[in-house]
Amino acid sequence: MSDQLHLEPALEATPGPAARPPAAALHILSSPIYFASALCVADGLLLAIKILTQAPLAVWFALHIALIATATYAAWRHRALLPDLTTLALALTSALIAGPVGALLAALALQRLAREPSHPKLLAAWYDRIALAADIDSATGLYNTVAMGRALETSTSPPRVFDEVMTQGSLADRQTALGLIARQFQPSYAPALRHALVSPEPVIRVQAAAVAVKVRAELKTTLAVALARAQAGPLTPAEAAALAVELRAMVRSGLLEDDDRDRGEAAARKLVAVAVDELMAARNLTGEIAPSAQALIETELLRRGNFQVFRDQRARAARIKGGTHV
């Protein structure tokens, strides 16, 4: 691009035998700034002559095109000797479109680019990276530290079942698990919480009690939201079944007030009934049903004695799962 930017020569077929240009011409061609400046001067001269001699515009335009064509030819002919054809092409295009003004702007732009800091380190880092070099630059190192340091560590052992942690884990593990239960509670964690509440370790009992109080309040809110969703309707059978599963899990957590538990249970039953009614009417469920919801629907179908629909459902589930669930 510029004197400071010596990119690799274009890896193109070597042109046919060409006479080596004079040193001055080569000097101009090899520097895009000089090249654009030369174009500016030459095209400016043509314009001056046109203005001074009152020559017709067509004549000036023909000479302008000829100048650009000549310069293009010279650049192309000696391309193997030039560091970068792209910038020359840009200068030529600017000059072709805007005459000496375009060439001047191209020269100024190239001059400015030449002043920008060079990027050999960046390039070297990039080459190192694509070559999978062992050395990495500081920016990549920082990226790796941050991204890898925060990412989930998948190479370690899988997470342990909380219920098991509460009975066999160390004090620190049990406290950490209770923290996770508090922050990311799901009804399926309730057995672990119950174990913790009766732990022989006072520290665990106290923490579990604090978690239970927090979770109870949150579960009450979650239940209210789920009940509102159930009432708002309309839900597809798959959605109704999924919501019923969610409600059942909350009900069975043992962390709801009696009234809330009864309301949750009633809503879950109603949702399953709705899902099965829809199924009976349409003989088809839209959307994929989670296995837990599938179980609820199947139980309800069996309770009603709808064995044919039950078989259809099983067959459909088997098709979805690739024939394994029969």
Next chain:
Amino acid sequence: MSETAWPEAVSATPADVCIIVEGAYPFVPGGVSSWIDWLIKTQPDTTFCVVALLPKPAGAKPRYVRPPNVTGFQVVYLQDFGARPVKRMRVPNDTDALAVALSRLTTVGGAGELADATARLASVRRTISLPVLFNSPVAWRLVERMYAIEMPFASFLHYFWGWRALLGGLFATLECPLPPARIYHTISTGYAGVLAARAALETGRPALLTEHGIYTNERRIELLMAEWVADTVDKGHALDDPRFDLRDMWVRAFEAYARTCYEACAEIITLYGDNQRLQRVLGADPARLKVIANGIDLDRFAAITPASESGTHAIALIGRVVPIKDVKTYIRAARHLATRLPSLKAYVIGPADEDEAYAEECRQLVRDLHLEAVVEFTGAVNIVHYLPKVQVVVLTSLSESQPLVVLEAGASAIPFVATNVGSCREILEGRPDEIPNLGPGGIITDVVDDVAIADAVERLLRDPALRHEYGQTLKRRVSATYTSRQAAAAYTALYARHLRAEPASAPAASLMPAGA
């Protein structure tokens, strides 16, 4: 108790005991504050000065009358970053070493780490004060280095604010002038514990610790549950991921402060034996551990006789209406009982103004469960007037240290049903070293178990003989072990031992700038 003037002044004459307390006496009533007030009043021949650590200036007013033997009072604000930022200054060459020392103090802790960090800080402080340092390029260099040491992968922004809160408190503790005293007695670990450790290090005088609850564990529970702490490292549900995140930074800092305090204190006192296990886990030397149980004034309850059989049943929960008392479980238990014992009256005796939202939730639960005629919130009243009406006292707390209400009921010969928290089991069933064992004075249940609590209360309410037996047993145990006189004598002896002692070693180099 009433508001009164507590002018901030420290006498040049050393007080016998400097009480160091965080976020309580004399500004917050109840619990630890009442205990400190009791301690000072029961040692009339001992002079005290009080250092109260508060988060920031907020116009808090003392809630206790200043006892005449308090000769000095000083307030230290932990989060008062008052100095104007300094944009340009030379960063001393040993700042990186100071960062390493501070990192060790806040992640590992120990008296050696405190000595190292204070010595390095002292050299920096020859030219600039800590409040100025805290808002200067030196602090920026410190936070950069400590971040690189502790958690270079985590969010720097979160680390920065966490560091500022954590180190702000530490710097305030290391900056404040130490009142002259012959014993430094801290009432918790945390920043108060670090200040006591610093006092022992600088003056060579003994430091003592009395822990009611285990401060570090309380902070740990809060932090593990806290939603405000950002988790910047995705640990999934792994429990053994060793990477250090912001939550760990806070927890480890409090553990490190506890370790520092335990190492520096000559004696580590708690209210009951169970607490000592945690203290040992946190690095306390078993040889320094002592138990001094709290006691009550038996005379105050001497005239009370338990409610007799009159066809009605009355129970009471005595305590503030706050979540930690789990009043909702008491109300649920009352619901179970009301169906079995129609004449039941369930009192909630205690102030409801500390957490009004929670109190309203409790009242709503009473309405939801149609217990308006059963459950009565009395507000703050003199329990001596209510105890004669009550046959069983209930405690549903999630956490306690040594609840005085169990002792007060015991002194009145009223049997107790309590959750298995703090020293409730020791009080109701006797310490392991109680010879001969007097027998049960009440029934222990699991926490948050309304059915078990209701069953236990019903058992006592339906069996007057059992109720009488348990009440009398509890009264005997309280009279034998948990009197105010015994507790006061234990502290008199403790102070006497250490007041006689010569300074343990030559005082370490003070943090105070020369000439201060």
